Amino acid sequence: MxxxxxxxxxxxxxxxxxxxxxxxxxxxxxxxxxxxxxxxxxxxxxxxxxxxxxxxxxxxxxxxxxxxxxxxxxxxxSYVQKVTLSSAEKSAIADLAASLVEDGDAIVVGPGTTTQEFARRLSRHTELAVVTNSLLVAQALANSPRIEVMLTGGTLRGPILALVGSAAERSLAGLRVRRAFISGNGLTADRGLSTPNMQVACVDQALAAAAEEVVVLADHTKIGIDAMVQTVSAEQIDHLVTDDAAPRDVLDELSGKGVRLHVAQI
Amino acid sequence: MxxxxxxxxxxxxxxxxxxxxxxxxxxxxxxxxxxxxxxxxxxxxxxxxxxxxxxxxxxxxxxxxxxxxxxxxxxxxSYVQKVTLSSAEKSAIADLAASLVEDGDAIVVGPGTTTQEFARRLSRHTELAVVTNSLLVAQALANSPRIEVMLTGGTLRGPILALVGSAAERSLAGLRVRRAFISGNGLTADRGLSTPNMQVACVDQALAAAAEEVVVLADHTKIGIDAMVQTVSAEQIDHLVTDDAAPRDVLDELSGKGVRLHVAQI
DNA sequence: CCGAAAATGAACGAATCTGATCTGATCTCT
DNA sequence: AGAGATCAGATCAGATTCGTTCATTTTCGG
CATH class of the missing domain: 1.10.10.10 (Winged helix-like DNA-binding domain superfamily/Winged helix DNA-binding domain)
Known part of the structure; x- marks a missing residue:
């Protein structure tokens, strides 16, 4: 038909x-x-x-x-299929997070499918300097001539296509940018952002430490979940971008700890 | 009606x-x-x-x-397949070059479509340590758990998806591996390997300097061609892997300068 | 007014497109 | 390496569309 x-x-x-x-x-x-x-x-x-x-x-x-x-x-x-999971939420979150970026900014972007989606939204900005340890984020920006993309060095962690290890942390040491946009596997008010992998957690900490403000991108499936290793405590998080299916009580707790909330409507 | x-x-x-x-x-x-x-x-x-x-x-x-x-x-x-040219040669060259790698090696791989093809052939090796500044090479090896992949840091050069700049060169400074597998846009006996971009050339030099032996991968379309910036002189090249359509006279000249030839049969 | 030629509409079978489902192949994860 | 999940290919069914033939109508000339 x-x-x-x-x-x-x-x-x-x-x-x-x-x-x-x-x-x-x-x-x-x-x-x-x-x-x-x-x-x-x-x-x-x-x-x-x-x-x-x-x-x-x-x-x-x-x-x-x-x-x-x-x-x-x-x-x-082979990495494309993963992107299709809950793509509506990811897309909305990415849109909202991209509105927190201004032309001329210097930002750090962590690994993850949500941050990758976020990076795609950045191509309309100009004079942006983006530091990342994610190959997917770097590729998403590869065709944007007005954006300078810097990759940290490090050992490749295959499944997530991100760079980890001491080399990655070292290359972030002397860096200072305005905002870090990172993601993770779980987020609670008590333990903050967390991931199941130690190496990834270490780099995430270094990413967050390089920025004045930390912005966390997390869809509702991650809110209230706790993974093994804590990366950033709730007190260190300045902004949270999530979707409107996130549990209200956890959001309130986070808000009580000083996290500014940005809730995307699906 | x-x-x-x-x-x-x-x-x-x-x-x-x-x-x-x-x-x-x-x-x-x-x-x-x-x-x-x-x-x-x-x-x-x-x-x-x-x-x-x-x-x-x-x-x-x-x-x-x-x-x-x-x-x-x-x-x-009109876009119809102009890209797939000389893919048979690339494949044969990659096969032959992969036979120069042994289990347990530590190698450096430069950017380029031929080296990317070469990297795909490495997945059957074990205990390999690969250092590269090419996102394509890194991705080709991302799913090989027995290969440790390290990326240099640096600024992303979008069109070729490779890392360049001082950060890339610095991260190669203290490195010492057995062989470097690099490519380029032109190769002559007089001026050696060359590429049209200055930044890429600088990193290529650093890649070559990090290895005891330099292996150049170049199909016949590049032999006898000279690009703007010299990266590695013919004397520094230890092996050349090419295909049997390469001009014989240039190969002889290179051989006279100490380059060992590996010619793939198409 | 009548007949021939052209154009239009209707109907039927053939071809095409689309989607569902099943089975084998491929990939991923443990 | 094997189990489970996912994807590709093949076949079938339903619907739509296309091409052809035939009947009807309209137009034009005598």
Whole structure:
């Protein structure tokens, strides 16, 4: 059923849908099948067929879970699926967090899919200096000529594509920026931000220490959760950006400890 | 029965109807057959006939379900696979270069699409330590748990996804590994390896300086070419991995300067 | 007024598109 | 290395659309 509406809407033909798919892939470098299906309002089967046709024309490369640009650049295909989880909340949080950034700022961005989404929103800013230990964040900004991206050195932690270890911490030592945008696996009022990995926690601490203000990006699934290692105490957190499904009581506790709340409406 | 009046009302001629169809398509970009039939007060069969005639004149494109503007969809078709060039050579070179790596090695890998391909071949090795300034190389190894990947810090150079600048060079300063696998844009016997960018050249020099032996990966399109900035002189190069389409005379010259040749058969 | 030619509309079978579901393959995590 | 989850491919069913043929209407010329 192409579109059987009676009046206002513009029909979407197969060729047009494929064109749109191509544009999406070109814009993001790599897009998951699920995202594409949602974007063009079709089933995954149909998108899969379109991708097959487009691939046979050499216009894109197909991978497990999605498609990428043809050529050798942009090989982040296997990490794309993770992004699709609760993407609505992530997207809203990223939007809201991006409004806390001003042109000319120097900021630190930590690893995580939410911060990656946040980084994509930064491309419209100018004269930005971004320090990060996340390869995904760096790639998200790679095509923005007006943003200077600096990566910390360090040992690569494969699953999250972030740099950890003493080299990473050392390269952050002498740094001082306005705000740090970091994420984590859990956030409570008692123990603050926490992650399950020691090395990641150490770097997160260094990231937070390099900034005057700490901004935490955490969707509602992380609020009230406690992971193994504490990275930043609630007292050190200046801003929290979350979505409106977060438990109210925890938010109130955090607010009592001086955390300014930014709640995105889904 | 288009119009049964005898005099007063204006009948809708075929040419006029087609003109109106064209206007509708031009105004909306894409219109479904059903909408068109309703708009011009004719049957779908008639509209279909009109569309066929208009398409044969090149005034619009016909699709399943309707028609669109011509040329709008195929405007990107010229992009068709110009990137995949010499991928067979790259692959063969990468295979051969990977055979120069042994388990337990510590190596340095520079940026480039060929070295990226080379890095993919390393995943079957164990106990490897890889230092790189290329995000693509790092990602290629991210899923290999038996390989320790270390990234240099530095400023991100977007187009090639590599880290450059003083921070990158500094993090390589105290390093000493067995072999460096680097690439470039040109290689001659006189001026050695060269690239068009100064910052990239500086880091390449640092990469080469960190290794006991320098291995250059360069397909035949780069042999005999000279780019702006010299990175490594021919005397400093210990191995060259290339393909059998490389010009023989240049290879001989390089061999005379002490470069050991590894020529991949395509 | 009548007949031929063109155009329009209706109907039927064929082709196409889309989505659901099942099965095998691939990937990830433990 | 194996279990579980996810994804790709294939087949089938439903719906829509297309092409063709045929009947009807309209137009034009004699």
């Amino acid at each position: 192409v579109d059987t509406d009676s009046d206002g809407r513009r029909p979407v033909f197969a060729a047009e849908r494929r064109q749109r798919i191509l544009e999406l892939v070109r814009a993001n470098g790599a897009v998951s099948l699920r995202e594409l299906a949602q974007a063009v309002q079709s089933s995954e089967v149909t998108v899969r067929r379109d991708l097959r046709a487009l691939e046979s024309e050499g216009l894109l490369n197909r991978h497990h879970g999605g498609a990428t640009l043809p050529g050798d650049l942009n090989r982040e295909a | 288009v119009d049964t009046d005898s005099d007063g009302r204006r009948p809708v001629f075929a040419a006029e109807r087609r003109q109106r169809i064209l206007e509708l398509v031009r105004a909306n970009g894409a219109v479904s057959l059903r909408e068109l039939a309703q708009a011009v007060q004719s049957s779908e069969v008639t509209v279909r006939r009109d569309l066929r005639a208009l398409e044969s004149e090149g005034l619009l494109n016909r699709h399943h379900g309707g028609a669109t503007l011509p040329g709008d969809l195929n405007r990107e078709a």
